[in-house]
Amino acid sequence: MILQWLIVLLVSVCSLVALKLPNYITPCSRSDPNHNACTLASARAAVPKFLKGDRKIGLPSLLPLKYPQSSVLNGNSLKVTLNNLTVYGLDNIDIKELQFDYEARKVKFKSFNTQLDIKANYTIDGRILFIPLQGSGPCKFEFINGTYEYNYEYGIETRNGKKYAKIISARSTCKYDVEKAIFNLQNLFNGNEMLGEQTNRLINENWMLLNEELRPSINDLLTGVHEIVTNVFYQNIPLDELILP
């Protein structure tokens, strides 16, 4: 009788443990000499699945990603405030590099994305070159063929006896580069359609200028986006089940 109970107990404990890690995640061992290759292959297989969400382990879908904060993009000569941000196309990602430094708790994550779009409600005030910019309304920024380098540090939290990684915002940065960016600001100048259209055309003929002006702020915004995505993952999957000794 006792033996039967023990077996039942053992089986259920085993299945609980087995349930923890979804089958699309392959754990890697930090003592593996090809560790970086293992984490890269594992992430490349897991990320597209995990972005879709996984109810079994409490992962929400990130397609699209609702960004909770408002974001202020500051240029030398203009200021853009974005509200109600939504990020589309995270699943166009192609992960290029993933390197862990376990001693320093630092990670380098490099990716390429063919098309990443941000939609938001904007307010803009200022000028770019000789073009005055003023207005508010819906906007869309498209980043085509972008490379993103996210360098982050993480801390460790213990919950229910398990260790979870959590990004340290102040020590994390993202830098991007794009082959092309497209900026679309609807309802510029209080909805003056002709002026709005001409201005959007001028901006996009000179998109590199606006991109350079806003780059530091967009880097910050993308740091936030990467942090949310990475934390959703880390907060639901214990680190010691992802990374074996």
Ligand SMILES: *[C@@H]1O[C@H](CO)[C@@H](O)[C@H](O)[C@H]1NC(C)=O
């Ligand atoms: C946008 O965000 C503001 C607060 O930041 C909120 O009041 C508003 O309901 C949100 N939605 C839309 C569609 O503007």
Ligand SMILES: *[C@@H]1O[C@H](CO)[C@@H](O)[C@H](O)[C@H]1NC(C)=O
């Ligand atoms: C911007 O705000 C309007 C309402 O003022 C709303 O209908 C629209 O969906 C918003 N756009 C975004 C991207 O949130």
Ligand SMILES: *[C@@H]1O[C@H](CO)[C@@H](O)[C@H](O)[C@H]1NC(C)=O
């Ligand atoms: C983006 O990259 C693809 C190939 O990966 C290329 O065909 C396309 O022309 C590029 N687009 C831009 C806008 O550079």
